[in-house]
Amino acid sequence: MTIIPKVQIEQVSIKYQTLDGETNALENICLAIGEGEFVSIVGPSGCGKSTLLSLISGLLKPTAGRVLVDGKPPQTSSQKLGYMLQQDYLFEWRTVYKNIMLGLEIQGKDKHSVKNKVHNLLKQYGLWGFRHYYPHQLSGGMRQRVALIRTLAVDPEILLLDEPFAALDYQTRLTLEEEVATILKRANKTVILVTHDISEAVAMSDRVVVISRRPGRVKADFAIRYAAGRLSPFETRKAPEFRDYFNRIWKELDIHVEGTHAQ
Amino acid sequence: MWKEHMRNKINRHLSRGGITPDHAYYLRQIRLKKLAVWATQFILLVTLILLWELGANMRLIDPFITSQPSAIYHTFWRMAKDGSIFLHTGITVLETTLSFIIGTIAGSLIAIFLWWSDFFSRVLDPYIVILNSTPKIALGPLFIVFLGDGIKSIITMALTISIIVTIVMVYTGFKEVDPNKIKLIRTFGANKLQILEKVVLPASVPTIIAALKVNVGMSFVGVIVGEFLVARAGLGYLIVYGQQVFQLHLAMTSVVVLIITAAILYQMVACLENRFLGWKE
Ligand SMILES: Nc1ncnc2c1ncn2[C@@H]1O[C@H](COP(=O)(O)OP(=O)(O)OP(=O)(O)O)[C@@H](O)[C@H]1O
Ligand SMILES: [Mg+2]
Numbered sequence: 142m143t144i145i146p147k148v149q150i151e152q153v154s155i156k157y158q159t160l161d162g163e164t165n166a167l168e169n170i171c172l173a174i175g176e177g178e179f180v181s182i183v184g185p186s187g188c189g190k191s192t193l194l195s196l197i198s199g200l201l202k203p204t205a206g207r208v209l210v211d212g213k214p215p216q217t218s219s220q221k222l223g224y225m226l227q228q229d230y231l232f233e234w235r236t237v238y239k240n241i242m243l244g245l246e247i248q249g250k251d252k253h254s255v256k257n258k259v260h261n262l263l264k265q266y267g268l269w270g271f272r273h274y275y276p277h278q279l280s281g282g283m284r285q286r287v288a289l290i291r292t293l294a295v296d297p298e299i300l301l302l303d304e305p306f307a308a309l310d311y312q313t314r315l316t317l318e319e320e321v322a323t324i325l326k327r328a329n330k331t332v333i334l335v336t337h338d339i340s341e342a343v344a345m346s347d348r349v350v351v352i353s354r355r356p357g358r359v360k361a362d363f364a365i366r367y368a369a370g371r372l373s374p375f376e377t378r379k380a381p382e383f384r385d386y387f388n389r390i391w392k393e394l395d396i397h398v399e400g401t402h403a404q
Numbered sequence: 405m406w407k408e409h410m411r412n413k414i415n416r417h418l419s420r421g422g423i424t425p426d427h428a429y430y431l432r433q434i435r436l437k438k439l440a441v442w443a444t445q446f447i448l449l450v451t452l453i454l455l456w457e458l459g460a461n462m463r464l465i466d467p468f469i470t471s472q473p474s475a476i477y478h479t480f481w482r483m484a485k486d487g488s489i490f491l492h493t494g495i496t497v498l499e500t501t502l503s504f505i506i507g508t509i510a511g512s513l514i515a516i517f518l519w520w521s522d523f524f525s526r527v528l529d530p531y532i533v534i535l536n537s538t539p540k541i542a543l544g545p546l547f548i549v550f551l552g553d554g555i556k557s558i559i560t561m562a563l564t565i566s567i568i569v570t571i572v573m574v575y576t577g578f579k580e581v582d583p584n585k586i587k588l589i590r591t592f593g594a595n596k597l598q599i600l601e602k603v604v605l606p607a608s609v610p611t612i613i614a615a616l617k618v619n620v621g622m623s624f625v626g627v628i629v630g631e632f633l634v635a636r637a638g639l640g641y642l643i644v645y646g647q648q649v650f651q652l653h654l655a656m657t658s659v660v661v662l663i664i665t666a667a668i669l670y671q672m673v674a675c676l677e678n679r680f681l682g683w684k685e
Contacts, residue, residue: 198591217593224591230584234606244592247602295592 145212146173147299147331148197153206154356155192165356166192169206172350172359177329179322181342183394184352184360190335191227193357194301197333198224210299220248223297225305227335229288231276237287238263238272244295255294262290265320281308289321299331306341318345318374326371339394343386344374351393361393471656479657493661496627496638499555500669503562504623508616510563511570518571519578519604520596536572540564540626544633553634561633562626566619573618577611578604609680616673624666639665 150172157164166189174180182190195201196208199215199222208215215222223244231240241259245251263269266286276284285308292300305321306314322345325332336342342349343365351361367380377383418435422428453473459465460472467475483489518525543564547557585603594602631640639662646655 200587200590217590218595220593222591226584226588226591228584230582230588232585232603232606234609243589243602247589247592247594247598 147176147178147211148172148174148333149209149212150193150197151206151209153196153203153208155189155196155201155204157192167196168356168358170357170359172362174331174333176331177326178348179326179332179346180334180348180350181346182333182335182350182352183337183339183342183390184357185354185394186337188352188355189357190352191303193352194224194303194333194335197299198222198301200224220295221297222299222301223292223295224301225288225292225303227303227307229276229284231284231287233276236273236275237268237279240276240287241291241294244291248295250295259290259294262294266290266317282310282313285309286317289317293324297330300325300333302332302334304335304337307337314341315375321345322374339387339390340378340383341374343383343390344377347371349386349390351390354395361390363390469652471652475653476657476660479653480661483657489657489661492637492639492642492658493665495635496631496640496662497665497669499558499562499627499630499638500620500623503559503566503626504619506559507563507566507623508570508619511567511615511619512574512612514567514571515574515578516600518575519600525575532568532571535568540568541629544629547630548634555635557634558627558630558638561630562623565626566622569618569622570615573615574608574612577608577615580611581607613673613677613680616676617670620669620673621666624669628662 150170153170154168155166157166170193182193184190192201196203197210197215199208199210199217199219210219210221232243235243238259241263242251245255245259260269263272266289268283268286268290271279271283276287279287285305289302289305292302306317309317318341332346334342334345347365349363349365350359351363352358353360363386365382365386367377367382369376369380372380415432419428419432422431456465456470457473460467460470480489518528540561544557544561547560551557551560581604585607586599589599589603627638628640628643631638632644635641639658642658643655643662646652646658
């Protein structure tokens, strides 16, 4: 008997159609992601990383191929997935606390018992004192943390995180990477994380998938293993294998500075 | 000594709530500016009234045609004593309120329906555009034929004006809601009703309030025009009556009461704004 992967992407292609043309965003993507796996997706800007997450979440349907989550096409109503979009899209008419309650309200989970959990999340991420603030009173990094908690609060089995730490300063970023990775791995969540930061990808994940320039294809797929076992992001940065992974992914990414390869 | 004391007291009042001397200074400057604006507005009003009164007394303008503040004052008191001014104002306010409320509710419901059904919004779009640009007042005489020369015609008149404005403004507001916010809430599995309730309606509150403000004015226009055409009571009727029997004091008094009533109604709607838009600085 073969194990059904948690997320299965079979020869998926997607084109965006607009009145003045079409964009080949992704072409023939194949990926299988197991339960409890922490996978990072890296690739040049515009290669279709966000599109890939939208496909997995069920917000978009592929033009060809199929996406399966637990063996079935994904549906946004299934409440299995938590998707943190690339921008926070906080509702400016709701306070921090009410913004975080949004997902729970929609899924009818805003019962007394979850309030405790939300309180803990707020405290843990340094937002407790700001829970009655409106989004326009927050800094960029705080907004991003609110968006992260909003996603974590509904406690989904699978998390799709689109550059969740991009707006944070370096220290906060390292701390949050550490916390989030530890929490999610302990809870055995399946995580797909999109990032521009190679060291973040290597530090946090069990696996790093490199997507090529548009139309996006899977260019490389690295299993990240450390001799010392499963490490926390903080420890991995000190592990001897870290630099090696970093350099290999960097080569695959094949980043050219704008203009150096003009035809 | 005493002057010094007063000045200190005023300064302290102007800078109340200041946390630091700088903050107090900031508050004082803001409040001083506000006071200056109010004072100037008040002086302007008083000057205009005085000029009008003096001009009429010195026969620079003919009070038989333009009336004059003292005459308006006396007319008002006379009508207040026999209660007639309250009757007419009450009728106009009632008609305006009715058409305002019905227009707002029905207009918003129709806007929701249009948002819900992309197909019907496309189908109905040209009709709404044309109705919106038609001067609805031109339909007044027709309403009288259809509905008789009573309150029904007046309210229908006002309703036609306010409902179309509401539909157009509220629906446009719905369409301007950031689609990414809808995408966000869909990631949590929201259905269409939840999208409406959690995103579209709250995001449109500023537009809806703006529509309400426009709507009070529109309903008022509709009611007054209706009263011009058919009524036997109401401020619009009084103005026309005053003009017909050449009692300009009466007409002018009604206009003044009309202005004050309109200001009060508008202010009541504006209060809603403060209540519902607390999240905006
Ligand atoms: N709604 C849309 N309509 C048309 N084209 C789109 C749409 N969304 C994305 N695209 C195009 O599809 C391609 C992939 O977009 P996507 O947002 O998935 O890239 P990305 O890898 O997430 O980029 P970034 O790293 O900058 O966030 C881009 O070329 C983009 O212009
Ligand atoms: Mg993206």
